[in-house]
Amino acid sequence: MARWVKITIEDIASYQAGAIVKALESKAKYSDAQENPLEVAIERITARIRSDVKSGGFSVDVDDSKVPGELTAEAVALIVEFAKPRLMQKLSADEVNLANAARARLDKIAEGKIKPSLPDNPEPAAVSVQASGGCQLVRPARGVPQRGDYNGM
Numbered sequence: 005m006a007r008w009v010k011i012t013i014e015d016i017a018s019y020q021a022g023a024i025v026k027a028l029e030s031k032a033k034y035s036d037a038q039e040n041p042l043e044v045a046i047e048r049i050t051a052r053i054r055s056d057v058k059s060g061g062f063s064v065d066v067d068d069s070k071v072p073g074e075l076t077a078e079a080v081a082l083i084v085e086f087a088k089p090r091l092m093q094k095l096s097a098d099e100v101n102l103a104n105a106a107r108a109r110l111d112k113i114a115e116g117k118i119k120p121s122l123p124d125n126p127e128p129a130a131v132s133v134q135a136s137g138g139c140q141l142v143r144p145a146r147g148v149p150q151r152g153d154y155n156g157m
Contacts, residue, residue, distance in 0.1 A: 007121040008070040011046050011079045019080040045087040049079050059114040065123035072120040078106035
């Protein structure tokens with residue numbers, strides 16, 4: 005069984021009533037040319053989860069569409085929170101609580117307090133590391149400075 009999984013529309017349908025998923029796929033679209041709002045929500049929430057995992061210093065899977073399997077419920081809660089307002093419906097109190105709990109858990113991962121499962125096919129380290137892009141502090145030479153240390157100044 006894979007430790008990292010791809011969130012699907014079926015996962016959302018099993019979390020919510022299938023009628024909401026069907027409504028999001030049909031009624032929430034302004035035109036036929038517009039993308040399915042659930043697919044957009046899945047893509048954005050997946051990117052957020054992967055970003056939080058990277059921020060915590062953990063490696064992610066090479067496949068950009070995969071998240072740690074243990075975060076499936078959190079991903080679905082955030083996807084529903086993201087997509088349901090497109091139907092002009094308010095989130096229930098339970099949905100709000102689940103989304104808040106999901107954000108709190110992702111924040112702990114980003115802080116490095118919770119370690120997600122290892123990816124099945126991890127990105128190379130050079131790709132996973134987020135570079136700061138800032139300056140580096142260079143330590144001065146040890147010992148007493150000599151006249152030669154200041155040549156060229």
